[in-house]
Amino acid sequence: MGYTGLRIHHHPVLTFRRGREVTIYFEGEPIKAFEGEALAAALYAAGHKILRYSPKHGRPRSVFCMIGKCGSCIVEVDGIAKRACQELVRDGMRVRRIKGYPVLKEAGGGAKPVEEVEAEALIIGGGPAGLAAAEVLGTHGVRTLIVDDSHRLGGQLIKQTHRFFGSRELFAGLRGFQIAEKYEEKIRSFESVDVLLRTTAIGVFKEGVFAVGEERNYVLRAGTYLVATGAVENYLPFENNDLPGVMGAGAAQTLMNVWGVLPGKRPLIVGAGNVGLIVAYQLLQAGAKPAAIVEAAPRIGGWFVHAAKVRRYGVPIYVRHTIVAAHGEEGVEAATIAEVDERWRPIPGTEKTIECDAVLLAVGLTPNVDLLRQFGAKTKYVPELGGLTALRTEYLETTVPGVYVAGDVAGVEEATTAIIEGWIAGYSMLMKLRGERDEWMKERERLLKLLKTYRSSPVSARVRAGLEKVIIGGEEVA
C-alpha cells in the first residue's frame, strides 16, 4: 500500500518530533516508519488498518483504544504476540497479522527481574490529579513514586491541543499538552519524587502493588496510596461496530495528537459533548474534515463556543440522531445514522447514509476503578459520575485507610477539578504520614473551598448530585 496522506505534516500548534526513518516489515512488505513511534500508528499511517482477524468469526480488527486496554491491535512482532499500540518501532522489526489467537512462543529472555520498591507515597496514574498530588508531596520532601503506563506524564492532557476552559487561574489559557509539559518539568525538579513510565500497575496483592514495566517488574509498597487512574472510554452497540476505523475518540486523539497520524480524512463523530466537539475541532486543526457529528440528545451537550467553532467550519451536527450501522469490507466506508425518539430508539424510515472513513465514539467515560476495588475500597454505582466510583471522605480518603482517590477515577469531570482534588489528596497523604499541622489543614480547607467554587456553576449540577451519594464521614473509613 502506498501513500495514504494520513501522516500529519503541518499542524498549527503541534510539532511532531519524530525519530529517524527506518524500515519495518508488515506481512513481509517493507514500510517506512519512524523509530520510537507506536507501531500501530506507523501501520495505520501506511494504510494497514487491519491488524488482526477476530478468533471466532475471522472479522478484521484494528486499533480501538490506543492505550493497551482492548487487545484488538495484537500482532506478532518478531514472532511474539504484542499490542501494536504499546510497542515502539525499531528498525527492521517483522510484524505479522494474527488470525485466531496468538501462538504462545518462548521469547528466550527468561523471567523478567522483579524489583521491590518502598516509598512513603505511591501515586498510580500521572495525569493532572496524580501530578498535583505529587506536587504537594514533593514540595514537602515526601518520598513519592509515580507510576504511569503511558510514555509521558500528563494523562489525558498530552492529547489536548485546545486552550483549556474554566481554568483561568490554574493554567492561564494554556493548551492541554503545554500544561502537561509544564507539570512534568516541575515534578522532575523534586528530588524526593521518582517516576516510572511505561509501567502498568496491574494488581494489588498482599505483598504490595504489582507493576509491569518494559525491562522489569515491580512490587511497590508505600505508607499511603493515591489511585488517580482516570477514566476509560465507553463503547456503543451498533451493526459493524468492530470494523477497522471505528474507535474511541481518545484513541483518535492519541493517533493524531501524540503520533501525528489522522484516524481518517472524513471521520464521523458520535457524541456532541465537549469531547466530541473538541475532537472535531482537533481533526480540523490536523487537516481532516469531519463528515458530521451525531448526538442522540435533543441538545448539544458540550460548551457552546466549541460547537460554534465546529459549525463555522461547516461540520453538520445532527441532534436527536444516532449511528445504526457502519459499512465497509476492510474498513469504514460509510455509516447509516437515524433519528431517535424521546427514548433514544431509532425511528424506522429516517435513516441516512453518510460517507466517512472512520467512526469516532465520544459517548462518555467510565471511572477506571479496578485497582480501587482490588485495594478493597467500597464502590457505588453513580450514573452522574460516570459509573462505579469509590466512597470517600471530603478529604478523599476511601473506605480503606491510607488509600486515596482523585480525578476522573473519583467521578468523570475535568482537569481543573482533577488538579484541585490532587492537591487535597496530597495534603491528606502528607498529614497521614507526618501528622496534622495547622498550616496544612488551613491550606486544605482553602482548596476545598476553591473546589466548591469551581463546582458551583449550573454546568456542575449533575456532578454535585453525584457527589452527594459518595461522600462519607471520616468514621466510615474502616
Add this chain to the structure above:
Amino acid sequence: MRAGVAIIGGGSTGLFTAYYLRRLGYEGEVIILDRSYLGSGSTGRCAGGIRASFTSEVHVALMRESIKEWLRLRNEAGLPFRQSGYLWLLTTEELVKQHEALQRLHNRLGVPTRMLYGEEVLSVVPSMKLGDVIAALHDPTAGKISPLKTVWIMRRNLLKLGVKILEYVGVEGIVTKEGEAVTLKLSGGGEVDIEDSVIVAAGYWSKELLRPLGYEPPLKGDPHHLMITEKYAPFLEPLVIHKASGSYIVQVGSGGVILGTEYPVPENDLSIHLGFIGRAVRYMSRYFPQILDANLLRVWTGYYIKTPDHHPIIGRVPGYSNIYLATGYSGHGFMMAPIVGKELANYVMKGKPGLPETRKLVPERYERGELLEEKAIFG
C-alpha cells in the same frame, strides 16, 4: 412457598442434584436457593479438571462413575466435557515407584492409566520440555470443562426442566420438628415449606446451617489460588501436574492458560498473594517456558473445603430423616458433581445411594473411626 425438595446452595453440587432429581423422575417442586449468584462459591473459582486417577479406592470408583456421567451429559445436557487427559510429571525415583503402584490400582478398578518413561512423555504433550522429568502417569479418561460454562448450561437445562432457581436469597435457618426439616427461613423474611427433603450443598457454610441442629461437620476452609492468562492458540491438551511441587497447568477451551500450585496461606484468608504467581510460574515454566511471555489476566482465590480424611461427606444428616449433606470434597468437588448429584437424588427418591462406595462417605464415619485415605491432593 412450598418445595418438594429445597436445595441450599447453587454450586455444582446443588445444580447437578436438581438435574438428577428430574432425570430420575422426581415430579415435585425443586427449588435451588443461593444467597449470592449461581457458581459464586468454590464452583466458579475452580480449574475444571476432571480425573479418576486418585489414590483411594473410593475416589477412583466414584470418579470412574462420574466420568461416565460427564460423557453421557455431553449429548444429554449439552455440556462440552473434553476428554483430554491428565499427565502427572514424576521427577524422582520414589514418585515413579509410587505411581507404578497407583497404575496397578487404577487398572484393577477399571481406569486405564499407564506409565510413560523418558521421551515417551512427549508423545502426549509435544509442546513441553522434558527437563528433569523421569516418567509420567497418563490418565486418558480424565478431562476438563469450563466451570462457568457448566453453571450457565446447567441453569438453562434446569429452567427447562421446571426447576425454580432463586438467587440472592439466603437460607438463615432450617426449622425442624421431630427429626424432620419442615421449613426454611429465608433472608428477607420468606419461608419455604418442605414436602420431601432438604439438600444442604452450601460448601463451608453448611457448618453454620447445621450447627443449630446439633451436628457440626468437620470442615475447614483452605484457601487456594488460581491464575489465568489471556487467550492463546491451543498448545496444550491435557492437564499437566508437576507432582513434586503440586503445581499444574491447563489450557481451557477458550484458550486461556490456568496455572495452580500449592501455596499455603492461613485458613479463611482469601487475600491474593504474589508469591503464588511466582511459585506456579517457577515450576511450570521449567516444562513450558512459553508461559513466561503470556499476559496474565486474572488471579483469584477460593476455598478447598477439607475434611479430616480428605474425602467428601455425603449422606443423611445424623438425627434427621430428610436432610442430606454433600460437601467437604477437599478440592475435587466439581468433577464429582454428576455422581454426587445422582446419589443425592437416589437418597431422596429411594432412601439410599446406588453405589457401595457412596455409603462409605456418610457423616457417621468419623465417630466410628472409619476414615478413608487420599494422598493425591494438589494445588
